[in-house]
Each structure stands twice: as C-alpha cells, then as structure tokens.
Amino acid sequence: MSRHPAPKQPVDNTRRRLLLGAGAAAGSVLVPGAAQAEAAAARHHVTDAPTGDASFADRWPFYGEHQQGVTTPRPASGMIASFDVLAQTPGDLEALFRGLTERLVFLTQGWTPPELDPKLPPPDSGILGPVVAPDNLTATVSLGSSLFDDRDWLKPLKPKKLQRMTKFPNDALDAGICHGDLVLQFCANRPDTTIHALRDVLKSMPDKLLLRWKQEGTVPVIPPNPDGRVESARNLLGFRDGSANPDSGDSIVWVGEAHDEPAWAVGGTYQAVRIVRNFVERWDRTPLGEQERIMGRRKPSGAPFNGHTEFDEPDYTKDPDGKVTAHDAHIRLANPRTAESRKNLILRRPFNYSNGVTKSGQLEQGLLFICYQADLEAGFITVQRRLNGEPLEEYLKPIGGGYFYVPPGALSPGDYVGRTLIEAAREGKASPT
Amino acid sequence: MKAKHLLAAAALAVLFGGQARAEDATLDLVGPIADYKIYVSENLQKLVSDTQAFTDAVKAGDVEKAKSLFAPTRMSYEAIEPIAELFGDLDASIDSRADDYEAAEKDPAFPGFHRLEYGLWEQNSTEGLAPIADKLMADVNELNGLITNLTLPPEKVVGGAAALMEEVAATKISGEEDRYSHTDLWDFKANFDGSQKIFELVRPLIEQKEGDFVKKVADNFATVDTTLAKYKDGEGYQLYDKLSEEDRKVLATAVNTLAEDLSTLRAKLGLS
Ligand code: HEM
Numbered sequence: 001m002s003r004h005p006a007p008k009q010p011v012d013n014t015r016r017r018l019l020l021g022a023g024a025a026a027g028s029v030l031v032p033g034a035a036q037a038e039a040a041a042a043r044h045h046v047t048d049a050p051t052g053d054a055s056f057a058d059r060w061p062f063y064g065e066h067q068q069g070v071t072t073p074r075p076a077s078g079m080i081a082s083f084d085v086l087a088q089t090p091g092d093l094e095a096l097f098r099g100l101t102e103r104l105v106f107l108t109q110g111w112t113p114p115e116l117d118p119k120l121p122p123p124d125s126g127i128l129g130p131v132v133a134p135d136n137l138t139a140t141v142s143l144g145s146s147l148f149d150d151r152d153w154l155k156p157l158k159p160k161k162l163q164r165m166t167k168f169p170n171d172a173l174d175a176g177i178c179h180g181d182l183v184l185q186f187c188a189n190r191p192d193t194t195i196h197a198l199r200d201v202l203k204s205m206p207d208k209l210l211l212r213w214k215q216e217g218t219v220p221v222i223p224p225n226p227d228g229r230v231e232s233a234r235n236l237l238g239f240r241d242g243s244a245n246p247d248s249g250d251s252i253v254w255v256g257e258a259h260d261e262p263a264w265a266v267g268g269t270y271q272a273v274r275i276v277r278n279f280v281e282r283w284d285r286t287p288l289g290e291q292e293r294i295m296g297r298r299k300p301s302g303a304p305f306n307g308h309t310e311f312d313e314p315d316y317t318k319d320p321d322g323k324v325t326a327h328d329a330h331i332r333l334a335n336p337r338t339a340e341s342r343k344n345l346i347l348r349r350p351f352n353y354s355n356g357v358t359k360s361g362q363l364e365q366g367l368l369f370i371c372y373q374a375d376l377e378a379g380f381i382t383v384q385r386r387l388n389g390e391p392l393e394e395y396l397k398p399i400g401g402g403y404f405y406v407p408p409g410a411l412s413p414g415d416y417v418g419r420t421l422i423e424a425a426r427e428g429k430a431s432p433t
Numbered sequence: 434m435k436a437k438h439l440l441a442a443a444a445l446a447v448l449f450g451g452q453a454r455a456e457d458a459t460l461d462l463v464g465p466i467a468d469y470k471i472y473v474s475e476n477l478q479k480l481v482s483d484t485q486a487f488t489d490a491v492k493a494g495d496v497e498k499a500k501s502l503f504a505p506t507r508m509s510y511e512a513i514e515p516i517a518e519l520f521g522d523l524d525a526s527i528d529s530r531a532d533d534y535e536a537a538e539k540d541p542a543f544p545g546f547h548r549l550e551y552g553l554w555e556q557n558s559t560e561g562l563a564p565i566a567d568k569l570m571a572d573v574n575e576l577n578g579l580i581t582n583l584t585l586p587p588e589k590v591v592g593g594a595a596a597l598m599e600e601v602a603a604t605k606i607s608g609e610e611d612r613y614s615h616t617d618l619w620d621f622k623a624n625f626d627g628s629q630k631i632f633e634l635v636r637p638l639i640e641q642k643e644g645d646f647v648k649k650v651a652d653n654f655a656t657v658d659t660t661l662a663k664y665k666d667g668e669g670y671q672l673y674d675k676l677s678e679e680d681r682k683v684l685a686t687a688v689n690t691l692a693e694d695l696s697t698l699r700a701k702l703g704l705s
Contacts, residue, residue: 086686119700206689207653210682 046349047242049222049233050076054189059134062108065267066254067409067417069140069185070372071347076221078187078351079194080273080368081214082180082402085147086207090425096208097141097418101410103204104139104417107132107197125199127192135193140185141417142271142404147181157424159255159265159405161376165272168384170393177213177275177400185271185370191216215275215400217351217368232302232310236278236352236365237395239295240302243310244331245348252345255374264420267408269372272346272380275353275400278366283395294391296329304331313337330392334383344386346371346379366396376403462587462702465634469590472630473516476509477577483509484573488566491549494559503550504616504669510546511623512630513580514600515593520579526572530610545569547613554613588704594631595695597624602688606681608673618670621684622661628691629654632698639701646701650694653687660684 054075060068087093112131113124124132148158167173184201186194194216202211220233232242246252253269255261283291292299302310305324316337319325325332335341349372354365373379380403387393410417483506490499510517510528518524525533527545534540538551544565552562601624604610611617632650640647660680664671676684699705 084682086682117700119703119705121696202689203693206693207686210686210689 045232045242045245045247046071046347047074047232047245048230050074050189050219051224051230052221053223054136056133056135056189057110058136058189059109060136060138062105062139062410063412063415064409065411066269067140067406068108069138069187070253070269070271070349070406072138072187074219074349074351075136075138075187075189076219077189077191077194077216078185078219078368078370079191079198079214079216080370081184081186081198081201082144082212083182083184084210084212085181086210088151090153090422092208093418093425094416094422096205097422098416099205099208100141100201101416101418103201104141104197105413107200108134108137108139110134125196125203127199128196132196135189137186137188137193137197139197140187140271140406142183142185142406143418143421144180144182144402144404146179150181153425153428154421156428157262157264157421159261159268159270161261161270162405163376163403165402168398169388170396171398174399177215179402180212180404182209183271183273183402183404191218213400215353215368217353219351235350235367236280236354237283237291237295239291239297239299240310241350241367242348243297243302244314244335246345251374252379253347253372253374259374262424264424265405265407266420269374269406270376270379271404271406272369272371272373272376273401273404274367274369274398276367276369277364277397277399279395279397280363280365286395293326294330294395296325296331328390330387330390333386333390336386343375343378344382346373346383369401372406461638462591462635462704465638466585466587466590468634469631470585473513473580473585476513477580480506480509481573481577484570487549488570491553491559491566492563496553496557496559499549499559500553500614503546503553503614504611504619507546507616508619508623511620512627514624514627515589515596516580516583516585517576518596519583519589520576523572523576523579527569527576530612532609545572547611550611550613587702588699590631591635591699591702591704594628594698595692597628598688598692598695600624602685602692606685606688608676611673615672615674616670617673618661618664618676622670625654625657625661628695632695635698635702643701646694646697650691653691653694656687657684657691660687 060072062068085096087096110133116123145158145162145164148154164179186197188194201209222231222233224230232240235241255265255268257266288299297304303312304314306315314325314331314337316325316332349370351368353368356364358364371380407418407421483502487499487502487506490502529545530547531537531543531551534543546569548565549562549569552558601621605617605620608617610620636647660683663680664675
C-alpha cells in the first residue's frame, strides 16, 4: 500500500523509540538522537501520555515474536472486546485464528476495501473513509480459561496460571461484563479506529465469534514539554497513572523457556483486565491531603512524598514506620519495593472509562485496568491481594473483567496468531481433525 | 424466462421501474413472489382466526385458555413480520413492547399482544383487557385487508429473509420479546420459518451460480432446526429459560451468520 509509510520499528526495549515530541510528521520514523534517548531513557514508559502529534498513517508491525499492544506505547483510545468462541475442533479453531489474523493484518497495516456492486452491502463500514488508515492501531488476541476448560483436547494445554477470575473481597462482579473465551484488545489514536476494527471483525466472522461484552477507554492527550519530557496521563481520580510502571523490556512481561509453562506459550504473556468503577463524586468531596495519603503521591506532580517529580522513586527504607508514606497507601501496598516484591512487578496499561449515569444518578466511570505479566499469580493476583482492604477501596468497585493469556505473535505472512497452540493440540491428539 | 410469467413480469417491471434494472433476475422472481403471496395469505387467514379465538378467550375471562393460545397465535404474525412491518403503525399497535413506551407497562398507550401477555402472566387476570383485545382484533383485521390488496415489492420480500434475522439478532435472542410468558422459542421458530421460506422460494434461481452460498445458508437453517427441535414440547416449545447457554450461543451465531449472508440475497437476485 504505497500511500502508507514503512512501518516504524517495533518497540525494542521500549524507551529508545518513544515519541519524544519530535513533531511526528506523517510517516516519519521516530528515532531520536542517541544522546536525547539516553537522557530520556529513565523516564519514558508504555503509559506515557499520548502527545497528540500522532498521524493516521502511523502503524505498528503486526508480525513478530510477541503480539503488539502489550509493550507498545499506549495511544489515546483503547477497547477490550470479549467473545464466545464457537469452534469445537482443532480445525475450527485454526480457521478462526487464521481468519482473525488475516483481518487484523489488514486493519493494523491499512488497506483499501474493494468497490463492490452498490446493490451489495459495502465490504467495509466506511467509518474511516474509503481508505482504511492504520492510525496506530494495535490488535492483541488473548484467550480465556473457558476456551481450554470447555474443550477436552485443549485442557492439557492450558497455561499453568490461567484461571477464571474469582471475586476479591471488594468486588461486585457483573456476569455480563466478565470473562470470555477470546478477547481482542484494540488500541489506536482515535476511538473510531477501534470501533471500526471491532465492526470489521464482527462482520467478517459472525459464524465463529459471538460478542459478549466490551469496554472502551481513553487516555488524555498531553503535548510534550519543550524539553521533550513526556508526563504520565491522569486517571479519573486526578492522579498521574503509570509513573512507576516498570520498563516494559524487562523480563516481567514475556513468558520464556525458563517459566513453567507449556512450550506453545513461550513468547506470550498473561493479561488481567478489570473494570474498576470509581466513586468520583465521593472522591471529589475528600480532602486533598487525604487523597494524597491514600494514593501515596502528590496530586499535582505525581511525585512520591520523598521526591519532586513523578519519576523520582519512592524510598521506603528511610520510612519504616510509614510516617512519610503510609503503609496502606495504594502505591506502597501495590509495590513495597523490597527485594521480595520484585517478583510481583506488573506492566500496567490502563484506560479511563466513562459510561453514563447510574440508577442513583452518579457518574459511572473509572478505570479499564489492564496489566501484563509473565506470571499471573505472582503478578496481578498477588498485588491485588495486597491491595485488598486498602483505604482506596472506599472509592472503588471492581465490576468486571477477566484473566486471559496472550499467545505469542505471528512471525511472518502466512503465519497466524495461535499457531503454536493448534500445533500442540494436534501433536497431543491421536486423530487430529 | 418462462413464457407464462412474461406478462406479469412486464407489469412488475413497469411497477418497479428503476429497480428492475437487472431485468433477467427480477423477471425470474415473478414465480417466487406469487408463491410467497400465497404463503402470506395463508398465514394471514390463520392469524385472523387464531386472534379471534385468543381475544375471545381474553374477553371471556378465561385466563388459562388465553395463555395457551397466546404463543401459537403469534406464530403466523412472526412468520410474515417483514410484510406486516410495511404498515409500521399497525405493527406498533399489534406487536410493540413495554420498552417502546415511556412509562413501560404502566403506560396507558401500551397495546397489543404484549399488553395482553403482561396482563395474563404478570397479573394472572383478564381484568381491563377486553378493550385491548378488541383493538388487537380490529388491527389484525385491518392488516389482513391491507396486505391482501398489496402488490408485494420484490425487494421487500427478498430483503425480508435478512430482515427477520436482523430482528432476532437485535431484539429477540436475549429473550426480551416474550418476557412475561417466556414463549420466545415459538417466535424464533416462526421467524426462522418465515426467513427460510423466502430463501427456499428463490433458491432455484441462484443454486447454480452461488452453490457455496446456498449450501452455507441451508446448513445454518438446518443447525437452527436441529437446535430448536431439542426444545420441542407437544405442538410447541419449552420456555425460553430452558434454552441452554450452549444452544443459545449456537442459535445466536446462526442468526448473525444468516443475517450477514442473507444481506447479500437481494444483490444476488439483481435487486437493489
Ligand atoms: C481504579 C483503580 C486504580 C486507581 C485509580 C489506581 C491509581 C494508581 C495511581 C495514581 C498510582 C501511582 C502512579 C503510578 O505509579 O502509576 C498507582 C500505582 C500503582 N498501582 Fe494502581 N490504581 C488502581 C488500581 C490498581 C490495581 C487493580 C492494581 C493491581 C492489582 C494496581 C497496581 C498498582 C501498582 C503496582 C502501582 C505502582 C506502585 C509502585 O510501583 O510504586 N492499581 N495506581
């Protein structure tokens, strides 16, 4: 597709190629000067605010060892869509994976839908115009526990830590927005692009996927500072979210040979999705000092109490009694920063959501929390257990989501997402179908 | 082109002037449309007599009898819904739901089958239902008269196959249609039959050229048939809450796929 530029480099160790505010002219490959990259290296994250200079022509390569949309910098719009899978045999599931991969390649790389006889329904919804530009779209496929549990031939291949999400004490889970056999995460510069992608998949695979629920979210766009410094965007409690996110290049995200997981799963990661409602009216009536105590950070800057900027590290070694940062502050519980707790690091990649008004006349908004880790139990589940009972809970109500496994990426044209799983299933079966 | 259809075809072509562009295809439709008209008339006759019996039972205060007649009476309406919908006001008066009214069930404007259903099941009574029953009967009679005198537009008939599936996909698969009686599976059956009838009538026209398409659609109708057959109970069907989650998924998928595939049926027959 000649009108589109060559793909940008995939995220290597993430920080190198992130948008440093160098005007992203359509199609330019954004590689900052080395010195600038070094200087910026310590403070760029997957969750940096989108800078608003993104172009429709921006695109991420679809093929690679890992799927896109995990360590890819988070753009302004995100969507989680959960589906039931109809396939009952390896052959049917392969057809689903292949068909889905084909659509996702078109959508993420851009394409021009053919012109058909006007007596026919158009091949594309047209909401992005006659040419579908990639608009930074990433598509991430993940698989729920039920996909494995409900099919005898898949059961033995279930990733070891994959399980159905169960209620934490503060949860009020709504079955209508929980779980699913397969999840698609779409992220793009604009919400119309994620909606377009979803509608394309629904139209292309009505015989294979049945939509269960979806949740969209946004990240505020913040133009970078003159020095190229990019801030973390704020969530709907008004705090910067993502400041202490680990370097996504770290081994915390990807399952490798060393992990105790089925071989097909190498190169994948666990995805935890939580729809966490925020009681924002109540939060806005809470004294600023208390808000900051509950979070463990300053609200305007996002700095920890012992620092000046959001990227300064909290230091709890000098604060054993919790006099500076309370022991039950959100960030201290979530990550006590001990040698032990390094095992529990997670890569957060959330979106703010805003859905309307509750029956009681309050705003239904909050966080579409999404995080990635190589070990679901050591990661999300352990961190959430530590957070159980935290003071922030008075302002939160988790109402939906689920746990999923993101299989490794499709390597090159002809390959498809899910291939390693299908091959493993066929090897394990006496008479493959 | 069969000679006996020539004359009628010419008339149709005049009637639908611009739309008869792909002449051959449109002309071939004369036979199927005539057959479909017969199907519609038969259903209308049955709808009139069944509605008479149903509304008589309501007016006689016989709750049990009225309940037993509710679902079967609706079937002939559901089978030809795309045609009934050509008369939007009557369709609303006969078959609208509580959600279509601001005050829902309490809204005095809430009429028709579902208002009677609400009274019979939720209130277990026929009190105050007589005027609603009379109005329903009058509406059904009026609809019958209007459709009998109607020349069926081919694109509406052919489009009806998909329209029925769109209806099920958008507002029925959830079990919200017959929410008080839970007799939704009867409606499903009628909607599928109505759609399949249209497909079968035009099938010979495309069988040759569109073999894969025809097979896929026929297979999906067959899937629906086998799935619904599991819930057969006497002359009718079990209640909607008996439908297993697995079978609901199978039906929903078949509906979505049929809606998608049948949306191309008009074009395949040269209709715009
Ligand atoms: C609506 C719900 C939530 C809100 C509003 C929220 C807000 C925040 C904020 C403002 C920060 C500080 C800035 C940063 O480092 O990103 C933070 C940090 C963090 N949060 Fe949350 N969070 C929520 C839910 C969760 C959940 C469900 C988890 C995981 C179970 C979690 C885990 C973390 C972690 C690990 C950190 C980093 C702590 C550190 O390394 O210092 N958060 N959160």
